[in-house]
Amino acid sequence: MEFASGYIYIPVAVNDTLLSKLSDTSKTPPPVPKRVPQPASTAFYDVAEGSDQYKHNNSLNVTALLTSESSNKYDALSLDPASINHQDSEESSPLYETLGHTSPVYDAPESSGALYSLNVSQGGQLYSSLNDMNELSQSAAGNSNPRCLTYVNNSSFSTPPPVPPRTQRNPSYVDIVPDLPTDFPGCVVQPPANEAQKPPPLPQRTHLKHMLLKSNVNVALINAGKLADINNGNIYTGTPVSCHNCTAVLSGLNQVEANETSMWTCDFCETVTNMDYRCTTPKLGDDQIYIQNSYKDNTLDPKNSLVVFCVDISGSMSVTSEIPDSGNGTCVYMSRLQAVKAAISQSLHYLQQTDPSKRVALITFNNEVKIYGDGQIYPVTFQDYQLMDEDYLMSQGQQQPAPQCIAESLSVLEVEIFKLQEKGSTALGPAALLSIAMASKMPGSKVIICTDGKANSDLGNLENIEEDEVYQSSKAFYSSLAEYAVNHGVIVSVLTIEGTDCRLAELGQMADRTGGKVNIVDPKALSHAFQSILEDDVIATNVSLKFVLHKDMYFKYEDHRNPVLEKQIGNVIKDTELTFEFGIHESSLQEVSRKAQLPFQIQMNFTLPDGRSVCRILNQQKPITGNGTLVENSISISVLQIHCSQLSARLAMEGRLEEAREEALAQIELIRQILGKTADNNQKAIYEDWVNSMSPIYQHLPSQQQTVTSSDHLYESSEHSNKHIRKHISDEVANVIFHLKNAKKKMFKKAKFSFI
Numbered sequence: 221m222e223f224a225s226g227y228i229y230i231p232v233a234v235n236d237t238l239l240s241k242l243s244d245t246s247k248t249p250p251p252v253p254k255r256v257p258q259p260a261s262t263a264f265y266d267v268a269e270g271s272d273q274y275k276h277n278n279s280l281n282v283t284a285l286l287t288s289e290s291s292n293k294y295d296a297l298s299l300d301p302a303s304i305n306h307q308d309s310e311e312s313s314p315l316y317e318t319l320g321h322t323s324p325v326y327d328a329p330e331s332s333g334a335l336y337s338l339n340v341s342q343g344g345q346l347y348s349s350l351n352d353m354n355e356l357s358q359s360a361a362g363n364s365n366p367r368c369l370t371y372v373n374n375s376s377f378s379t380p381p382p383v384p385p386r387t388q389r390n391p392s393y394v395d396i397v398p399d400l401p402t403d404f405p406g407c408v409v410q411p412p413a414n415e416a417q418k419p420p421p422l423p424q425r426t427h428l429k430h431m432l433l434k435s436n437v438n439v440a441l442i443n444a445g446k447l448a449d450i451n452n453g454n455i456y457t458g459t460p461v462s463c464h465n466c467t468a469v470l471s472g473l474n475q476v477e478a479n480e481t482s483m484w485t486c487d488f489c490e491t492v493t494n495m496d497y498r499c500t501t502p503k504l505g506d507d508q509i510y511i512q513n514s515y516k517d518n519t520l521d522p523k524n525s526l527v528v529f530c531v532d533i534s535g536s537m538s539v540t541s542e543i544p545d546s547g548n549g550t551c552v553y554m555s556r557l558q559a560v561k562a563a564i565s566q567s568l569h570y571l572q573q574t575d576p577s578k579r580v581a582l583i584t585f586n587n588e589v590k591i592y593g594d595g596q597i598y599p600v601t602f603q604d605y606q607l608m609d610e611d612y613l614m615s616q617g618q619q620q621p622a623p624q625c626i627a628e629s630l631s632v633l634e635v636e637i638f639k640l641q642e643k644g645s646t647a648l649g650p651a652a653l654l655s656i657a658m659a660s661k662m663p664g665s666k667v668i669i670c671t672d673g674k675a676n677s678d679l680g681n682l683e684n685i686e687e688d689e690v691y692q693s694s695k696a697f698y699s700s701l702a703e704y705a706v707n708h709g710v711i712v713s714v715l716t717i718e719g720t721d722c723r724l725a726e727l728g729q730m731a732d733r734t735g736g737k738v739n740i741v742d743p744k745a746l747s748h749a750f751q752s753i754l755e756d757d758v759i760a761t762n763v764s765l766k767f768v769l770h771k772d773m774y775f776k777y778e779d780h781r782n783p784v785l786e787k788q789i790g791n792v793i794k795d796t797e798l799t800f801e802f803g804i805h806e807s808s809l810q811e812v813s814r815k816a817q818l819p820f821q822i823q824m825n826f827t828l829p830d831g832r833s834v835c836r837i838l839n840q841q842k843p844i845t846g847n848g849t850l851v852e853n854s855i856s857i858s859v860l861q862i863h864c865s866q867l868s869a870r871l872a873m874e875g876r877l878e879e880a881r882e883e884a885l886a887q888i889e890l891i892r893q894i895l896g897k898t899a900d901n902n903q904k905a906i907y908e909d910w911v912n913s914m915s916p917i918y919q920h921l922p923s924q925q926q927t928v929t930s931s932d933h934l935y936e937s938s939e940h941s942n943k944h945i946r947k948h949i950s951d952e953v954a955n956v957i958f959h960l961k962n963a964k965k966k967m968f969k970k971a972k973f974s975f976i
Contacts, residue, residue, distance in 0.1 A: 221822060221838055224439035224863065226854030227845040228818055230809060433848045435886035436776065437855060439801050439863045440767075440820065445794040447824050447836050448760035453509045460510055460837060465491040466784060468768045468821055471839040472505050487819045488783065489771045506839040513833040525664040525829075526579045526623065527571070527754065529564055530655040532671035533557060534586040536720075537642040539672070541743055556672055556717050556743055557642045563746035564637055568630055570751055576627035581620075581658060582636060585651035586644030587677075591658070594623035595633035607650040608678050610697075617657025646673045649680020649697060652730070656705050656712065663709030664758040664829050666736070668750065669727070672717035682723040691947060695726050702733035706790035709761030709827075713737045713753045715746070716951065725873075725946045725954040735791040738958040740951060756793045760826040763789040767800055768821040772808035776801045777867060777879070792826065795964050799863035817841045857891055857903065861910055862963045864888070868917045869960035875945040877921050884918040906968055913960070916953045921945070 446452070461470040466489040473487050485492050537557040544551050564582075571578045582592040588603035600620070606612060623629060648671055659665035676683040680698060685691035705712050713736035716722045728738040737756075741749045769775070769783040778785060785800065804812055812818070822838040845851060864887035871880035888911055895904050949957070 221820065221840050222441045222443070222856070222859055223842060224441070224856055224859040225437045225851050226843075227851050228804075228842045229433065229437055229848070229851045230804060230813060230844060230846040433851060433890065435883075435890045436801060436803060437851060437860065437890070438803060439799055439859060441859045441862060442765070442767075442798045442800070442822060444763060444765070444789060444792045444796040444798060444824065445759060447822070447838065448763070448792050448826055448828075448834075450509050450511075450828075450834060450836070453507045453836065454505055455509045455511060458510070459512070460508065460835065463489060463491055463493050465489045465493075466768060466771070467766070469508070469823060469837045471508065471821070471837060473819055473839050473841065487770075488768055488821065508837040510835045510837075511832055512835055513831070524577070524579065524662060525666070525758070526581060526659050526662045527665065528581045528583060528655045528659050528667045529567075530583045530585070530651050530667060530669045531560055531564070531640070532586070532646060532648065532673065533584045533640050533642050533644075534646045534673060535643055536646075536673045543744060554743065555642070557640065559743035559746055560670055561637050561640060563750050565634055566747045567750040567754060568626060568634060571626045571754065572630055577625045579623045579662075580626050580629065580633060581623045582633060583651055583655050583658075584640060585647045586642070587647060588644070589647055589651045589654060591617075591620060591654065592633070592636050593620065594629035595636040596624065596629060597621065602650065602654070607647050610653065610679060613650055613653045613679075614657045617654040618661060620658045622661070645676050646671065647677040647679075648675035648682075648727075649677055649694075652680070652698075652701060652712075656701055656708075656710055659710045660704070660708035663761050663827075665710050666753065666758075667705070667710060667712045668715065668753055669712065669730075670715045670717075670746075671722055671727075672720045674721065674723050675727075682726055685723075685947065695729075695946075698726050698730055699733075702730040705730065705734045706788070707762075709758065709791060710734060711736045711756075711758060711791050711793075714739075715749055716740050718742045721951055724951040724958075725949045728954055728958045732958050732961060733790065735789075735793060735796060737962075738955060740955045758791050758829065759794055760792040760828060761790070763792045763824065763826040765789055765798070766823040768823070769802055770812075770818045772812050773802050773804050773818070776803050777871065781805075795966060797862060797964050799859070799866050801863065801867065812844065813846065815844055817843045852894060855890075855894060857894060857907075858965055858968045860887055860891060861907075861968055862965065865910075865914070865960040865963035868914065869957045869963075872917055872921055872957055873946065873961070877945065880921070881918045884914050888914065888918075910968065913956060916956050917960070920953060921949075 461484075462468065463470075463486040466486060468486055468488040470484055483492055483494050537560070538555050540553040540555045541559075542551050543554050568580060571580065579594070581594060584590050584592070588601055589607065590602075591600040593599075600616075602613065602616070626633075648669070652667070652669055655667045655669070659667050674683040675681060675694075681690060681694050685694065702712070712730040712734045714724070714727050714731045715737075716724060716727075716739075718740050724738065724740070730736070731738045735758075737753055739749055765787045767775070767785045767787075771783050773783050774781040775783075775785045787798075789796075789798070818841065820840050820842065822836075824836050824838075825834070826836075827833055864884060868880045868884040871877070871883065891907060895907055898904075
């Protein structure tokens with residue numbers, strides 16, 4: 221689990237008055253008041269201990285409590301501590317506190333063992349013993365406490381003798397080493413005090429500036445491919461313990477009260493839950509893996525998965541394109557079908573070398589559909605009314621025999637491929653149905669559809685979509701095929717030929733839903749596109765994800781504002797990445813601001829290629845801050861770019877073009893501000909390519925929406941208009957949108973922003 225920032229950002233100020241003061245940089249903070257020394261009226265000398273001197277700045281009459289047991293214990297009865305300036309050396313005995321007297325007091329040598337001798341002048345009478353002073357205290361203050369002394373100012377008291385100088389004597393065993401010459405190696409000459417450099421100026425107090433971010437950076441990125449790899453986590457036995465309220469799973473974040481009825485408090489909804497007495501509570505970590513079905517099904521070996529090439533051989537595939545001949549400098553012409561056959565042949569040899577146990581089947585379509593299988597069976601042909609019966613085609617596809625591995629069928633299958641001829645119309649819908657049904661028997665299989673035109677058969681017709689009923693029926697047909705493929709662990713990829721119109725917005729949803737690829741390919745680059753698809757192996761199927769937030773938070777751009785979000789992902793490859801954006805309820809901002817951090821939990825259930833069912837729980841905590849500057853300095857640009865790409869593309873395909881545009885522009889501006897403070901030219905080049913690739917989201921589609929809404933009077937509301945936006949999306953724009961929906965980190969590692 222990775223976040224776009226190192227902190228959870230609270231965009232709305234809880235205390236507006238305080239934040240307005242912090243964010244107001246026009247006012248400078250008041251200067252620190254200077255410390256004005258007060259003149260000392262008298263001095264107190266410690267004769268026994270040398271020249272150590274106490275200075276007292278209080279000229280008022282004070283009463284002090286003296287004790288003979290300890291010289292450290294005094295209670296000032298009428299002394300303001302703020303007016304005290306007490307200086308003493310480390311060796312000096314703290315015999316006297318600041319008493320505020322103006323009369324000098326002398327301390328006899330402490331080694332005499334006698335009582336402290338205090339001399340106070342009062343009306344010409346000298347008190348030299350403690351008993352005499354006690355009597356003076358009782359008579360002057362009327363206090364029964366014999367230890368209470370009252371000091372009375374007497375300006376006629378004689379001046380104390382001068383303090384004798386303290387001489388420095390060095391023992392006989394100490395030798396004074398003379399100073400080194402200034403030219404001695406390694407000697408550092410200290411500059412004169414007047415020539416010393418001035419200290420650097422204090423840094424600007426930027427931590428007081430409260431910068432408000434203009435876009436939401438509370439984004440989490442989930443790498444589903446890494447979560448599906450159970451080799452990098454801790455495996456626990458039993459079943460996870462869940463909160464009965466929010467369904468969060470007990471983890472190392474929770475505290476369990478060990479008693480007769482063990483209870484634990486959920487960190488997400490703060491509900492106290494009683495644990496079942498049968499549940500064991502080992503020391504749980506933040507990453508838990510539970511294998512719910514440990515039985516391995518050897519028949520589901522990933523090496524036995526199937527690759528189905530579903531190839532268009534209609535008449536339009538005879539169109540040729542010029543290909544330069546590197547041998548003699550002349551140009552040759554190759555038809556689209558010839559380019560497809562050459563690319564498939566190269567892919568078969570690639571599979572034979574890298575994965576010889578892989579099974580490969582061939583299905584072609586024009587005005588009829590033929591199943592060649594592995595080339596070792598007689599082709600099965602479907603035509604006419606058979607192409608209109610969806611249930612019949614589904615059952616026939618499921619009944620096809622399993623092909624042999626490519627190591628055994630390569631030569632035969634290659635012969636069948638090069639015998640193909642282009643003719644007829646385009647029965648793409650029935651061919652896609654048969655291909656997916658045939659691959660569904662082996663989870664982890666792939667279907668690669670290659671075409672250059674619109675499907676024009678009755679089932680899945682995309683050519684005559686002027687009538688809304690026909691268009692909605694065809695769109696629902698391909699959507700149902702996608703759901704069927706997801707439920708059976710099949711990945712569908714769609715490749716179209718450059719310069720054609722195939723209604724990619726509708727066909728692409730099969731790839732988008734199943735985790736496949738969508739691409740418009742130059743005929744010369746078909747072999748590279750096929751190989752890129754074959755390299756992405758399915759590592760988990762039937763994947764479902766549950767994201768649990770704190771009760772004061774919610775997911776943005778979803779159809780609810782709950783703290784728990786469940787998604788059916790379907791198939792996962794090694795680099796499948798998903799992003800989620802969340803916010804904090806305005807009514808809970810004050811309560812959330814008091815917390816130091818917030819918890820997050822991911823629960824992913826999936827099926828491994830060997831048939832085992834796994835549940836993985838991942839927990840993490842993030843600190844909270846309202847300081848926009850602090851958040852901006854910790855932002856991960858790549859995570860923010862991936863999220864902006866995926867979210868904007870999803871909103872665009874849903875017809876929410878204005879929301880998609882606003883999201884794209886806000887994140888683009890924020891990233892631009894961040895990169896403006898860095899000198900990373902490579903990151904800036906990636907940013908420029910990414911912004912150009914996002915242009916259909918924030919430029920083309922909004923203007924197209926205005927054209928569609930103003931020209932088509934059948935759309936009576938903006939909501940109705942949004943549902944028909946996909947109908948007017950071109951193949952080039954759809955291709956960009958589908959790639960942005962499946963944005964991954966590897967797309968942002970080089971300046972040449974590539975979708976392949």
